[in-house]
Amino acid sequence: MTDLPITKPTILGVAKHFSKAYDSYNQHATAQYVICQHLITKILPYLPSRQLDTVLEIGCGTGNLSKLLFENLRIDSIFLNDLYDKITKNLPNPHGKTHHIIGDVLAVALPHHLNLVTASSSLQWIDDVAQLYQKIHTHMASGGILAFSDFLPNNLHEIKSLTGRGLDYRSTDEQISLLNQAGFKLLHTSTSTQTLYFNDPMAVLHHLKLTGTTATNSGFIWNKTNLHAFKTAYQERFGVHTADGTWQYPLSYHASYFIAQK
Template sequence: MDIDKAHVALRFAQAGLSYSEHAVVQKQIALHLAGLMAKHLPSHEFSEVLEIGCGSGNLTDQLLEQFRIKKLLLNDLYAEVQQHFSALSNSSTQIDWLIGDIEQVALPKALNLVASCSALQWLTDFNALTAKVHNSLSEDGYFCFSSFGPQNLIEIKTLTGQGLNYFSAAQIVDILVGNQFEILHLSEQRYHLDFTHPKQVLQHLKATGVTATGSGYRWTKYSLQKFYQEYQQFSEKDEAGHLQYALTYHPIYCIARRKP
């Protein structure tokens, strides 16, 4: 599907205050990604780091906690995101901002590390961005990220036809290798959130800005009731006999090193 970046920015800006509370899976993904980085990167000290799509700071907090970074450049689509980072003024790390579409803005040279969590699925051209990152990294610099795979929010796509076109892990490897990266780690997970009614699924997605995947989709009373009814196929009873409605997240994690 075509991605309207202005619409994506608007939806995430509108969800800004509710995102931190409801993005429970994204927090777990950030924690897991940071742990993988700590395990696989030979050094925990970096002169200059870029984070793509910093959002409300889930990965940012982990980067500053687990690594010693002299300068951290934070990117996101919209300037309002900076409201989540007021506490960083006390950090010993120099914090700079690169607001705008990461596919369009110029990147500094000689970055030691480019990191991103739950953001790269919004790219129009992941291959072009990978080449851009390669050109901006120092020799033996690292590209570490999580993105989402084909089973992500599969329940929503099945019922509405709305959703992003996600790359598989194999496709991500092909793109990275084709752009002169060495894969140090690649893994996948499945997270399942349970809700007591399909309406709560939609409320959760709205609170985390994910409704940006359906910019042209309009709910009617009929389509909403149809959605609730058809979501029964994704329900199971818990131990108490109550129906639980599942929503799937499918993160893919990658730790890659730039080849000279």
């Protein structure tokens, strides 16, 4: 099952899928939450203080990273950004002010003198991250920290190898080059891998839908024929026969982490 037509997701398409998945996201996005946990542990050693004046989180979604920021830092003003207005229901900053910036981060106005800019599992939806890094650099305070997680080119490789569909994730070397070009000093980079297991290939697709990741399937409609072909190919190529006699089907998340300073 290969060579399906690929249509790049639009901003409106991404917003629609993640807004629709807002209520189911936290229950099913276990890999993304672990990535948030990894990211916060990598951020803390590079901060000069646990008390910060102004913080921006890009693509805050349901607020998983925000909660970890609130648990570990005292923030006077946090600016939460995403494409849809359901983020206004997220947990507010318990230590200070909460501001919401709805819209494409490349197009909206950002605050100045940012001490910390974070993003977890969201920058892959942005086409021109070079422009984003330059914009962030302009709005940061001297010595400010940019800390984010991204996904590597082999992320969700099971899906892409069978369907030919998926985002073109950036390599670590590409990210480092873009950060350097924007004027940032790289402080840290690392990677992690998580593999989730499901009882059926259809459960893999259901998981992706409930976490909004079907935004990668813009312009493509599943039907009985291609669903059957997908299920058969997934079973044949990726099925794992367990010791108790059952079959499990893996889905692999490959994340990268970056800490950079202005």
